[in-house]
Amino acid sequence: MKIFKFNRIKALSIILFIETILLFLVLTICYNLYFHYTNTKKMINKTIDFCQYFYNGLIDLMKIVFVNVQSGIIEITEIFNNRELALGFWIIAIIICAFSVKGVRKTIPGLLNSMFNIKLIYWYSSMIIYFICMLLILKYIGFWELRQLKDSILWFLIVGIISSVRAIEKGRDIRYFITFVKDNIKIIALIQFISNMYSFSFLSEVVLTFIASCVSIFVVIIDHSPDLQSKGGNTIKKFFNFVLISIGILVIYHSTKFIIINFEYLVLVDKVKDIVLPLLLSFMFVFYIYLFTVISAYEVLFIRLIFMKTIDESLRFRLKIRIFLFCNLSISRVNNFIQRSEIMQVYIRSTDDISDLFRKYKYHSNRKNIQEGSNIS
Numbered sequence: 001m002k003i004f005k006f007n008r009i010k011a012l013s014i015i016l017f018i019e020t021i022l023l024f025l026v027l028t029i030c031y032n033l034y035f036h037y038t039n040t041k042k043m044i045n046k047t048i049d050f051c052q053y054f055y056n057g058l059i060d061l062m063k064i065v066f067v068n069v070q071s072g073i074i075e076i077t078e079i080f081n082n083r084e085l086a087l088g089f090w091i092i093a094i095i096i097c098a099f100s101v102k103g104v105r106k107t108i109p110g111l112l113n114s115m116f117n118i119k120l121i122y123w124y125s126s127m128i129i130y131f132i133c134m135l136l137i138l139k140y141i142g143f144w145e146l147r148q149l150k151d152s153i154l155w156f157l158i159v160g161i162i163s164s165v166r167a168i169e170k171g172r173d174i175r176y177f178i179t180f181v182k183d184n185i186k187i188i189a190l191i192q193f194i195s196n197m198y199s200f201s202f203l204s205e206v207v208l209t210f211i212a213s214c215v216s217i218f219v220v221i222i223d224h225s226p227d228l229q230s231k232g233g234n235t236i237k238k239f240f241n242f243v244l245i246s247i248g249i250l251v252i253y254h255s256t257k258f259i260i261i262n263f264e265y266l267v268l269v270d271k272v273k274d275i276v277l278p279l280l281l282s283f284m285f286v287f288y289i290y291l292f293t294v295i296s297a298y299e300v301l302f303i304r305l306i307f308m309k310t311i312d313e314s315l316r317f318r319l320k321i322r323i324f325l326f327c328n329l330s331i332s333r334v335n336n337f338i339q340r341s342e343i344m345q346v347y348i349r350s351t352d353d354i355s356d357l358f359r360k361y362k363y364h365s366n367r368k369n370i371q372e373g374s375n376i377s
Contacts, residue, residue: 086205340364
């Protein structure tokens with residue numbers, strides 16, 4: 001298959017790069033062992049103990065989940081509340097309806113082929129590994145417990161994956177990621193936690209979920225349709241927003257009432273952990289999506305350079321190294337490199353030509369900063 005074909009030279013280059021890093025680490029450890037034996041030995045022992053704890057924690061987690069699922073100890077109503085079951089009911093219903101359409105069924109093979117592209121598999125794997133490492137770190141410091149597994153997985157599916165996709169589209173500089181952290185540290189998290197403390201009967205939740213979903217879709221349609229807004233759509237939108245607010249107030253009222261009545265039976269420490277967990281996961285995950293966005297930006301940049309015939313082949317690798325050393329982990333520098341260095345307009349025939357690119361970048365960056373400063377003043 002095509003996805004399993006690879007460039008032999010590229011594979012050897014990657015192996016050589018990994019071997020170089022490993023050799024550097026070994027030499028660094030040897031140097032420190034020779035000159036700082038006691039401290040280095042303690043650090044190595046702590047690192048080994050930490051890795052062993054991670055491994056044992058992961059194995060224990062897998063054993064507990066497997067045993068509980070196999071023996072049927074955990075019932076579905078013990079894992080999910082009625083609101084989550086109602087949401088799952090509608091998701092399954094929509095999937096079944098979609099599969100009943102012939103046109104949709106024809107697109108499934110192509111969709112699956114796209115989903116299991118080798119690059120996407122790398123993305124899935126790295127994201128899952130990072131997510132598991134986050135949970136193990138929280139478990140190591142005594143914050144995370146097995147009972148929070150469901151909430152953690154829901155956070156990963158709803159927030160983690162979506163935030164990674166959005167970061168590629170909108171993460172042009174560090175400000176996006178600062179905004180991402182700020183958006184997650186809001187009173188909304190507390191409101192969501194309170195609203196999830198109490199759920200109605202399954203049938204009531206099915207009806208409420210259906211109404212809230214339909215109304216939300218109608219509001220989005222009105223927002224993106226100027227024709228509807230000019231034909232009295234704003235009045236309808238106000239009514240729909242009133243319906244959503246009413247449902248929200250109803251849920252929060254019953255949840256708050258439930259907390260007040262059962263306050264003495266609630267484990268306060270556990271509830272505080274449940275409130276903080278999604279915020280903490282979001283804060284920890286921002287480092288992954290930032291690094292992921294940087295790597296994606298580099299990939300786009302280097303792909304564009306591959307098709308440039310104005311670059312001497314013997315200088316391509318040197319150029320990439322210089323770009324990496326110059327841009328480092330700065331998303332804005334990577335995204336603006338082609339425009340500000342004017343690399344598409346020049347020939348790269350010597351190392352001096354490469355140095356000129358970075359001089360041009362700095363010149364255009366300084367002009368941009370001066371213009372922005374004058375606009376602010």
